[in-house]
Amino acid sequence: MKTKKIILFASGSGSNVENIANYFKLRKDVTICCVLTNKSDAKVIERCNRLEINALFFNRQAFSKSDFILNMLQSLEPDLIVLAGFLWKIPEAITNAFPKQIINIHPALLPKYGGKGMYGMNVHNAVKKQKETETGITIHYVNAQYDEGAIIKQAKASIANNDTAEDIASKVHQLEYEYFPKVIDEILSKQ
Numbered sequence: 001m002k003t004k005k006i007i008l009f010a011s012g013s014g015s016n017v018e019n020i021a022n023y024f025k026l027r028k029d030v031t032i033c034c035v036l037t038n039k040s041d042a043k044v045i046e047r048c049n050r051l052e053i054n055a056l057f058f059n060r061q062a063f064s065k066s067d068f069i070l071n072m073l074q075s076l077e078p079d080l081i082v083l084a085g086f087l088w089k090i091p092e093a094i095t096n097a098f099p100k101q102i103i104n105i106h107p108a109l110l111p112k113y114g115g116k117g118m119y120g121m122n123v124h125n126a127v128k129k130q131k132e133t134e135t136g137i138t139i140h141y142v143n144a145q146y147d148e149g150a151i152i153k154q155a156k157a158s159i160a161n162n163d164t165a166e167d168i169a170s171k172v173h174q175l176e177y178e179y180f181p182k183v184i185d186e187i188l189s190k191q
Helices: 015-024 043-051 060-064 068-076 092-097 120-129 165-190
Strands: 004-010 030-037 055-057 080-083 102-106 134-141 151-158
Touching: 004 015, 004 068, 004 165, 015 030, 015 043, 015 165, 030 043, 030 068, 043 055, 060 068, 068 092, 080 165, 102 165, 120 165, 134 165, 151 165
Parallel strands: 004 030, 004 080, 030 055, 080 102
Antiparallel strands: 102 134, 134 151
């Protein structure tokens, strides 16, 4: 049986990266080739060192002003590219080269609270400000627009009147940890 290869992109602490790595740790049929990050000081690099996963930092030149990252991705032949807290828009050359092979997790119920600048606490603060009664996650395919790709799965959590933005963030993180690895697994099993 062919081993399925995942490449992860992350910009921050890497908690989703670690959760995904732990989910697939004992699996012989799935491997995480590497984690790519656009921040040289991202905490995800420390996690990758501890988890013994290859990590690579790249700059905007390599990502969107040349074909360096595109060529690297093509040479690695991933079955799935997973954005796990990655904040840059994916260049069209990459989305065109990997149709229906790039997925993202968004910390809200799209199409609400999506688009440029809507990430992390920006989303949770906006949800709180609008007095929403529920929030959640959206796992979706990535296309050339921010947060507009076809939705794969959504999961919801209720918001109490006295929930802070931090409480909302915590509920969303729990959904991310529960569903993201499972959806990745389901996608890989259908390939």
